[in-house]
Amino acid sequence: MGKMDISVLTPQSTFYSGEISKLFVTDINGSLGILPNHSPLITVLIPSTVRFVSSDGGEKEFSISQxxxxxxxxxxVILCDECKWKSEP
Incomplete structure (x- = not known):
């Protein structure tokens, strides 16, 4: 399976940057899965959990604001006001 580069950015910093194989987000229309070679897209994300599979096969989750x-x-590229790993309080 192919790979994708992801950058998660907040006004304060780059929260995460790396290579992934799958991404799952929630936009204003519902749940959305992104795989390699996805068609171009720009959408608005709602406060939710973002989940991805990294290039080494590990799965990670973090919460985002809109x-x-x-x-x-x-x-x-994900631009958001705030985000934190699900393992953080």
Whole structure:
């Protein structure tokens, strides 16, 4: 399976940057899965849990405030006000 590059950005910092194989988010229309070679997309994300599978096969989750998702040419950018790993309090 192919890979995608992801950057999760907040006004304060780059929260996460790396290579993933799958991404699951919730936008204003519902749940959305992103796989390699997804068609170009820009959408509004609602406060929710974002889940992805990293290139090594590990699954990670984090919570986000509302935000924006951009997908183009296997590059994903998530812009949000706040986010934190699900394992954090």
């Amino acid at each position: 935000g924006i998702l951009k997908v183009i040419n296997n590059k994903i």
